[in-house]
Amino acid sequence: MGKKKSKKPVPIKSSSAMKSRTLARKITTKFHQLTSKKHALKESDSEAISRIEEELIELGGRDAYQKASQLNTSIFSTSKWVWGKLSLTGKAFGRKVNASKPKERTPSKVLEIGAINTQLLDFTAKGLCETRAIDINSQSPRIEEANFLSADFEPGAQDAIVCSMVLNCVPNADLRGEMIKKIDRLMNVRGDVFVVVPLLCLTQSPHINKESYETIWKNLGYELREVRVTPKLHMIWGVKGKGGGNGDAAEEGDWRVGKGKMGGRNTFGINFSKDKESGDTKKEKEKEMKKSAKK
Numbered sequence: 534m535g536k537k538k539s540k541k542p543v544p545i546k547s548s549s550a551m552k553s554r555t556l557a558r559k560i561t562t563k564f565h566q567l568t569s570k571k572h573a574l575k576e577s578d579s580e581a582i583s584r585i586e587e588e589l590i591e592l593g594g595r596d597a598y599q600k601a602s603q604l605n606t607s608i609f610s611t612s613k614w615v616w617g618k619l620s621l622t623g624k625a626f627g628r629k630v631n632a633s634k635p636k637e638r639t640p641s642k643v644l645e646i647g648a649i650n651t652q653l654l655d656f657t658a659k660g661l662c663e664t665r666a667i668d669i670n671s672q673s674p675r676i677e678e679a680n681f682l683s684a685d686f687e688p689g690a691q692d693a694i695v696c697s698m699v700l701n702c703v704p705n706a707d708l709r710g711e712m713i714k715k716i717d718r719l720m721n722v723r724g725d726v727f728v729v730v731p732l733l734c735l736t737q738s739p740h741i742n743k744e745s746y747e748t749i750w751k752n753l754g755y756e757l758r759e760v761r762v763t764p765k766l767h768m769i770w771g772v773k774g775k776g777g778g779n780g781d782a783a784e785e786g787d788w789r790v791g792k793g794k795m796g797g798r799n800t801f802g803i804n805f806s807k808d809k810e811s812g813d814t815k816k817e818k819e820k821e822m823k824k825s826a827k828k
């Protein structure tokens with residue numbers, strides 16, 4: 534029998550402006566693997582956690598990960614796509630205040646979750662939009678440093694929410710379910726949701742596929758105006774219906790992440806726990822609270 538090929542380690546340390554797509558892909562994949570591994574560990578596993586943290590530092594941390602993601606957005610601009618759709622529906626130029634006076638408009642509220650550049654802020658500044666771009670690790674003074682899951686927002690007030698390549702960064706299925714539910718809670722009726730995930734999350738995971746993922750959004754009451762599938766991405770543009778969802782999102786989206794026992798390379802899943810807070814979600818929230826208490 535021939536020798537098994539050993540996996541080459543990811544070449545670490547990125548330069549300030551990343552130019553290689555291969556390196557960018559390796560960094561983002563490794564970052565996701567390490568962060569998921571870290572979140573699956575118990576707090577008492579401090580040695581294993583420290584080892585993973587060291588590996589993350591070696592990799593260049595979240596900064597290197599964001600630089601790798603910036604390279605991808607320079608190749609495909611989600612912001613340009615979003616701006617095109619907002620222009621098409623007229624939301625780019627504000628929201629009508631009074632149905633009988635179409636010229637009277639107030640700024641449309643746009644929220645970008647996980648913003649690694651200011652492209653959407655720049656595009657929407659051309660129209661009549663009040664845009665808030667947030668990221669847990671801000672790369673620009675114009676991007677607010679905030680965790681979407683714990684930040685405060687007015688419910689039902691957003692005219693558009695952009696969540697591009699963020700669900701796959703969220704460390705577990707419970708928190709992804711939380712993120713989707715929160716997006717929906719904040720959305721105004723007729724609001725636009727733009728969600729992009731890597732296609733592999735929906736083709737390689739044993740927990741979810743394209744159809745079941747799209748069903749989550751449909752069951753929440755979104756009309757899917759565009760589902761775009763590229764060789765790398767799955768993109769949804771959905772509009773929130775007046776009647777809301779049919780309440781089946783929980784049943785339809787009840788997938789769990791395998792705790793390291795699944796054979797597949799990708800364990801992406803989304804869980805809408807019926808009791809609202811499952812163990813993983815509680816643990817995340819406790820960690821979050823401890824962190825903010827230390828600040």
Ligand SMILES: C[S@@+](CC[C@H](N)C(=O)[O-])C[C@H]1O[C@@H](n2cnc3c(N)ncnc32)[C@H](O)[C@@H]1O
Pocket residue numbers: 595599602603605606611646647648649667668669670679680681682696697698699702703729
């Ligand atoms: C892969 S990058 C995607 C960036 C960009 N939206 C795009 O489409 O390329 C994911 C970003 O989401 C951010 N992020 C992850 N979880 C988040 C959370 N809970 N709240 C805010 N930002 C988050 C990460 O820090 C990272 O900058």
